[in-house]
Structures are given as C-alpha cells and as structure tokens.
Amino acid sequence: MLKKIDIDYLWEGLVLCFDVYDSSGRVLLLNKGETLTDEKINKLKKFNPDDCRVSIDYTYYDEIMSGLDAPVFIRERLFEDNFGYTRLCHEIESLFSMWVKHRYIDSDKAMQIMRAIYKKSEESSFADILQCIQAPRKKQDKLYRHSLNVAFLNAKIGSWLKLSDEDIKMLILSGFLHDVGKIKLFSALLNSKGMSEKEEIEMLKKHPVYSYDMLSLYGRFDERVCMAVRTHHENMGGGGYPEGVESDEIPVFGRITSLSNVYDNAVSSESYDDKKNCFTVYRQLYEQEFGGLDMQLVNIFLKNMMKELVNTEVLLSSGKTAVIKKMFSDSLDYPIVDFNGYIRKTDEELYCKQIFIK
Known part of the structure; x- marks a missing residue:
C-alpha cells in the first residue's frame, strides 16, 4: 500500500x-x-x-x-507543519497581500487569524512556541514569521499579566498587524531611485504610522490595536519614533508589543552567531542592553519564562541534549541542566544553543 x-x-x-x-x-x-x-x-x-x-x-x-x-531543518519543518505554524504564516501572508491588490485590510479575516492564534496559544507551551521562533527565516518569509511570532509572544505576555481574554485577543491582533505598514513601504522602496541607505532607514521608520493609517482607514479595528502598532517603536525614556513620546504616554499594548518585537528580532537568524541564542537574549533583557523597554514588563516576561522552561529539552553546544532544571535571573544564559543524569551548570564551554527540535 x-x-x-x-x-x-x-x-x-x-x-x-x-x-x-x-x-x-x-x-x-x-x-x-x-x-x-x-x-x-x-x-x-x-x-x-x-x-x-x-x-x-x-x-x-x-x-x-x-x-x-532527518536534518534539523526537516525536523523544524515537520514540527511547524504539525503545530499549525506554517498554515498561520500563510494566512498572514494572504491577509497582507490584500493590501497590495485591493488597498484594504480585511478585518473579518484578521479576526479569524486572531482566533486561531489565540486557540493555539492557549493549548501550547512557551517551549513549543520558542521552537518556531528560533527557526531560521527565509528572506521572503521573514515579515510573516516575525508578525506571527510577535502575536504569540503578545498572547503569552498577556496571559502572564492575567489580562482578560478580550485584551489578549486585541494583543494578538496588535502583534501580527504591527508591521503591516511595511507592505506599503516595500513598494515605495522598490520604486525609489538613487535613495541613500540613510534615506531608506528614515523611510522605514514611517512604517508604524503607515500601519496605524491602514488599520484606521475604515474604523474596523479597535483603537487599542491601532495605537499599539503606532507606538511599538517608542521608548520609555523618549527618543523613539514616530512621535518620541515616553513613559505613560505609551499605551500598555504598545509597550508589550515593543518587548515582543525586540525579543523576536534579537533571536532571529540574522542576529545569530554560534554563541548568540535565546538564552543570551534573556540575559541581555535582564541587563537592559536593548534600552527603551518597560522593565516591569521585562521582569514579568523573564520570571514566567524561567518557570515555563523548567524540564524543557535543549540542544547543547556539544551536540548532545539536556533538560533544564533551574534558571537564575543573574545568569539566564547558563541554566542548570540534567545531562544524562549528571546535574551541572552550563558555562562558556558547554552552553545551551536552542530548544531541542523534537
């Protein structure tokens, strides 16, 4: 047969x-x-x-x-397909392409995607989501993967903050729509001639406003979502963009989306070297290396992440696997692991590279 x-x-x-x-x-x-x-x-x-x-x-x-x-990339593909991650990425790509074709973001389709992400987030562990987030990204898929990752991270943070189901759903929308304005910018950049790198960067900084305008066009998206996408690049101490607002002027949904955005960008394949991984990023968050984030939210994120990753299988720098047994806030990049029955603290010589792809 x-x-x-x-x-x-x-x-x-x-x-x-x-x-x-x-x-x-x-x-x-x-x-x-x-x-x-x-x-x-x-x-x-x-x-x-x-x-x-x-x-x-x-x-x-x-x-x-x-x-x-199978090689790691095949196991990643199998996991993402079985998890439903691949399908959700395609749904977001389809939603974004509506703007290219019709200059319209379908709020009904966006709500369907939001409900699917909400359901998957409720039934999935943080480690499962991390397996998808840590995977390398093809250039053509980067925007859609990043958008989905930020939505999942927003959902988890909202859950850890014990927000209402409705608030978590609005956070999910904020997550996968926060960069939708880049669709409009890509066309402008493709058609630009003789634009310097500095001019391109300045143009890209307009994407939060474009995202806000696209979602506000017909008044069909919650204002909390619209303001989150507009403010996700603002800094708590000022100096962000597009307005340079600070502290309490930045809505909570914007601050949460900013944290998710920073985390996902930091662990993306473009920022990887052999010793840079999600565990390194946790330490960087704790030490405030990224700047501009709401540290109260960062601490809540790290506290819950440490709990969620206990008993999670990881791939070590040696190529072997181990199980996380404990993490400490002052050394998040070096968890204590169970390595074939031997309990030891990881270090610069033997460190955790990533969540193991099962």
Missing part, C-alpha cells in the same frame, strides 16, 4: 529504503537504494508542479514523518 508524502520532507543524503512513485502511485520515479541529491529532489518537484507530493510504501511513512534521522 502506498501513502502520499510532501517532497519537502525528503532531504539530500537520504538513502531510499523504498521505491518512490508519483502522487498517483502509477509512475515509478526513483528506485529503492538510491541516494537523494538536491538535483533529484528538484526533479521530483518538477514532475508535477501542481502536486508536490510523491507516494511511498506506507510502512516507511511514519519513519520519515518522525524526523528522527
């Missing part, structure tokens, strides 16, 4: 223990014993571009889908 599998779940170097047929199961494409190469995988995709699936013996389907022998 044959079963269909997405070609994206196959990888270069996989030695086939099965014959590979087209999605109909009638045409033999690759023979058992062959080793997959990128060229062979691309040929499989081109065989039927409208259905990027192949058929394999059902007895091997679960083995492939378990991802146990």
